[in-house]
Amino acid sequence: MSENVVIVGAGTAGVQTAVELRGQGWRGGITLLGDEPYPPYDRPPLSKAVLLGDSGAGPVDVRFDIDFGALDVELRLGVRAGELRAGARELVTDQGPVPYDRLVLATGAYAVELPGTQGLAGVYPLRTLDDALALRPVLEARQRLVVVGAGWIGAEFATAARQAGCEVTVVEAAPRPLAGVLPASVTDHMRGWYEEAGVELRTGTAVAALEPGSVLLADGGRLPAEAVVVGIGARPASRWLAGSDVALGEDGAVLADDRLRTTADGVYAVGDCASFPSARYGRRLLVHHWDNAMQGPRTAAANVNGGDERYDPVPYFWSEQFGRFVQYAGHHTDGDTMVTRGDPAGPAWSVLWLRGEQLVALLAVGRPRDMTQARKLITRSAALDPLLAADPSLPLTSVVRRPAA
CATH class of the missing domain: 3.50.50.60 (FAD/NAD(P)-binding domain)
Known part of the structure; x- marks a missing residue:
């Protein structure tokens, strides 16, 4: 008999995990459990289009354009997880027990x-x-x-x-x-x-x-x-896992490793509910943003399929506020050197952070070209000339330190 994967959480991370599993060749069963009564939907439009009525009156206007039947994914809505019995490979829900061979936690976060x-x-x-x-x-x-x-x-x-x-x-x-x-x-x-x-x-x-x-x-x-x-923040939706074999951090996040495996055998975690160790930044990261919910499932699906892939992304998010498009990539600390490009009192500027001369993060306001280049440079741990990087007329790619011959 083929093995089955149960995914707890039908938000972006859970849906993307199901899509990636099928796309990467998983031939067993896939069950996707969502605690809301609606078909899975995209969250970013909630604070914009849905609030202002641009997306109509119902959930159909923001739902993912995915045919779960064609993917051979069993979608079960209005199901709330209550307990994990990892030893028995069983998830206890308010609609009865759900057995699994592999389990992916994608329960997201709740508003404080x-x-x-x-x-x-x-x-x-x-x-x-x-x-x-x-x-x-x-x-x-x-x-x-x-x-x-x-x-x-x-x-x-x-x-x-x-x-x-x-x-x-x-x-x-x-x-x-x-x-x-x-x-x-x-x-x-x-x-x-x-x-x-x-x-x-x-x-x-x-x-x-x-x-x-x-x-x-x-x-x-x-x-x-x-x-x-x-709007005072969000916390990982993980309280139901207390006392299980899945270890939780002080912040409530599921403690995943760099393969997105939890401390329970056969259980993985993705998205807002999980933190992961970043070799790039030398610390554990908890990232509550859409891009993380899209990227993590690729790694989790690969490893559920028997792979051995590490997860160490460059975190990225964006925000539209007061007529400005704000983007941030990477991760910085107070000890990093900040370099400003352009006038922060103006409509378009950016700020970058260097660790030594290595680019580790960038905030861009109305400068999408800076962000596009920065994400690539951060990924390859590029070193920049700090003085030249402060000149907003120069592309970031043109101020990269070249390795000594």
């Missing part, structure tokens, strides 16, 4: 809630299709909104809300936007983006409580709010 707000009317996360559909009438009514969190999702939602004509205030507990991601010399210039868009940005201000029609701040201030959108 403000303490004490679970189930509170007028408070919304933005992670799932149901979240986006619930927020559409809020935008259509042009309600007065408070967004908690000035991260990527908070900025994207604020952008959509302003396009819809809403009055928007963004509240951030940290002293600046994206404080945990980018240095102050970069994010200070992003403050002006909010102002240009007509969004009030309050930083260094935590939310103390939510009351009917208002948000109470820790400094004693009060903001009127007909609706509150919470």
Whole structure:
């Protein structure tokens, strides 16, 4: 009898794993389990097209254009995993046990809630299709909104809300936007983006409580709010694995190795739920972005098929906010040298980070050519001339240090 692979999670990572398994020659059974009632769908449009009504009223408009029947993939929706019995190679779900020979964990992540707000009317996360559909009438009514969190999702939602004509205030507990991601010399210039868009940005201000029609701040201030959108991060959807043979990190991520194998025999993990060791950056990475959910399944599928491939990508993501296309590739630390290309007060500029002279990361705002070149240069660990790299008129490929003869 042929072996079967069960994939837990029908988001991008889970769907792509099924596609890759078939594309790489897996002849056994494939069962794809999703906990939502909708056919698998693409997540990036949720904070843009779906919110503003550009994709129609239903999930069909954002679902993946994949014929699961033609792939011979059994798709089961509305199935929630509850326990993993790795020794018996059995997954316990709310619809009964599901046996497997190989298991791929692709459960994604869940939106972090403000303490004490679970189930509170007028408070919304933005992670799932149901979240986006619930927020559409809020935008259509042009309600007065408070967004908690000035991260990527908070900025994207604020952008959509302003396009819809809403009055928007963004509240951030940290002293600046994206404080945990980018240095102050970069994010200070992003403050002006909010102002240009007509969004009030309050930083260094935590939310103390939510009351009917208002948000109470820790400094004693009060903001009127007909609706509150919470964008304060996401956590791996892995709590159901506690106590199993699958080891979890302190951040809740499934601890995969560089082949995307977990600590349980025959179990792999991909996407937002898993971290992996990066030889390129010398640390374990947890990457909550679409590109990781697309790349990881190629490696996982190859190894499920008996291969021995390592996973060590150059992380990449993008964000569209306040009329700007923002891209980031790689991974940097405070110890890396930052080089700015162009004027951050202008419409197009980029920042790169060097470790010694090796390019390890780049942030591009309206400079897609820099990003295209940087991703290739980071992949091959290219060294750059720092002085020449600061000249925005020079292509990055032209400032690569040539090896000594």
